[in-house]
Amino acid sequence: MTDISPESTPGGPDDERVPDDLSSLFADPDRQDLLEKMARQQVHGTRAGMADATTGSEHEIPLPVPPAATVVGGLVFEDDEDQENGAAPVPAPRPSSDGWTWQDAFPTGTFDSAVWAHRKRVFLHGLARHAGHSHVYAWRLSKLSGLGMMAGARDSWHYYTAQEYADMVDTARRKNLAPDIIAALREERLEYARARRREPLLVGASTAVLTVVAAAVAVADVYGLLTASPAAVLLLGILSAMGLREHKRRNPDQPLTAAFALPDGAGGEHPPLTDTMLNDVLRTAKVLKEDQEIRLVEPIRAAEINGIEARFRLPQEVTFSQLMAKKEAIAGALDIEERWLDIRKDGSANRVSFWYCTADPFATPRTSPLVESPERTDVWKRGILIGFNRRGMPIYLKLRHVMALLGGMSRTGKGMLLRNLLCGLGLDPRVNLRLVAGAKPGEHRGYAPVCATFFGRRPERLIALMEALLAEAYRREEILEDQARAKFGERDLDEFPLELLIIDEFKQYANSSVRILDPNDDREEGPRRTIKASDRIAELLEELGAFAAALNITVAVITQDPDANTIPRGFKSNSGARVATRTGGPVQTNAILKDGATGAGLRAHEIPESIPGGAIVDIDGAPGELIRSFFIEDEEYDGAADIIAAGRALREELGRAPGQFSDPIEDYLLAVTGLSSSGGGPNGSGRPGPLSDTEGLDEPATVLTLMLDAFAKAFDPERMSTQDLLPCLAVMDPDIFSYEALGLDEPAEDASPEDARSTVVSYGRRGGKKLAEEIAKVLDGTDRELVAKEWTKGGRGRGYYLADLRSAAGIAPE
Incomplete structure (x- = not known):
């Protein structure tokens, strides 16, 4: 590589002069890409990047890697906790030239199976398309052959008869020239015609053509048409070439390929994407002008769910926001539904990842991978696997340091989303899962073995549970204050597990008419005031949502048919993870996601009924994305039973099953109510009971x-x-x-x-x-x-x- 450092001495053998007009360097897009690559390599050679072999010693000095870092393929990955505590990432050492492989000498995509799969599809589609229109080509070939035969016969006759002199005679007549001139032209024409008929080349060519025709006819008559086909094909090719020449003479403004071009609409449904087709689609959608075009940065590749992905660079005059504004028109040009199209930025303002599929990506349900392989999950770093997006990529819900809100109409998939959530949480023993059912507690009975707390239909007990969580939050806050820290991290989970309260069917509690004693009325004489249990629940929910997330305490609220008053505003404003299944209208959509969600395109009320379990998620890593939840059987049999059993066995092995560890929350509930709901109570049904009653009621x-x-x-x-x-x-x-x-x-x-x-x-x-x-x-x-x-x-x-x-x-x- 040419040394372009300031120490370079001009006039050396490798000296490259800088042109006076720097605009010439950026006029060519390929030159611009080359300069961008060289600049990136030069930055890597600075102190902020990797070790610079051109300005330092002859050998690279690898930087020390701290124990908390992980080196994979030459890259250093920092531990998540170090990032949270402000530790600066350690740059990876510069890869040496020994890391070069012979594949690097070939163009991008040469050894990419997805790229070749798309190329194969393009080839097969083109082959099938042209084969399906062979009758069109045969008819046009016949027309060209006939035109060539007529043109050949005409030109031959004109040559034999010196027709150009006949034209000169007609011109002389129109100009009223002398008769002797006209007679001389006629005599000269006769002499030229006699001389041409005696030319050896003309005689030989005429004899050869007539011989080929006669031979083809004779062979066809004696041995059949199949035997004479080579000669017929040769003759047909010659006549077609002559016809194509005549067609070009008659239509000088048309390209030669126009004679064989198929009519519009003859391409079949959803042809494979090519760069030419993509440019035509963007021009049809009024994204590009006629003189503009996009440039692919890598070959088009096949993607999941019959999808196609193209990565390209927009022209400098076109912005990404202009492209997104024409998304509906682009979908129309591709003849697909808008939700089958996904357009994202790809690392820079004018680089685009363009993905679409030719069939509904959510039409086929997918069984959760946990059903076949119930392995331990990492709720903290990776999140809980809940579904897949339109590109077929898995979607994980992270519940660390956030409050969560999930809602939608009845029978729209909330139960299946919650099923995925509970199964994933059950497989992480660092989570104290506390499940409260507002209705149908028997529906959740199967999750009891992994629940530190499980009960239903008891507003008073929910209040006591939230008060216990609030007391635990204040205790943890004091510990953080003593340690001069802002929040707990993953390394604190052994001592301070993730307390996760899930309130299902929250509207049953929000509309409850049960009254309780006012905790603020502490008078000893006379009747104490009472308040609605729903008001106290809303108060505690807002208080927990205000500060408990940083203390490894999370509350997830699940409700149906929400309105502006169902979810307390203080909790909603502090909810960092929101999921909305199909809702009844814009008001419900905004109540679950956020104010103005419908204006931002998050229209949960427009999710088609044809997508069971469809939802719009507004979470870390997938903001405002349409997904479909994974399927876990819940009607024919309990598909979650094996997952919960695996979670229970994992917790028992680590001493983290309900009843095996010190639980201050359940201890508080037992002290206040005299009943235990650990593991769903004595009989696991979600009905709290005395701790000594191990045989049930x-x-x-x-x-x-x-x-x-x-x-x-x-x-x-x-x-x-x-x-x-x-x-x-x-x-x-x-x-x-x-x-x-x-x-x-x-x-x-x-x-x-x-x-x-x-x-x-x-x-x-x-x-x-x-x-x-x-x-x-x-x-x-x-x-x-x-x-x-x-x-x-x-x-x-x-x-x-x-x-x-x-x-x-x-x-x-x-």
């Missing part, structure tokens, strides 16, 4: 609990028939409600329909009687009752109403 209480859980798993319908209740109860308590416990044999697989129906009817009668007896035992000695009722509306049936069940269980109506 007594039989009578369990019956009502199981019925509530059965309703919850059915998404709390208004009523359930006894015939539908009994199978659920048999799974949860087979000792009482199974076929065997009721003295019946389950229907055999080969049993006739009549026998199976008879057995089911008998099971319903005996099970219904047994259920009534168990309910009577529970309510014996109380003033409550629960009886089966019949109904005819919506189909005849007999069973229990949810409102009656809750009243019998002592649950106050909301």
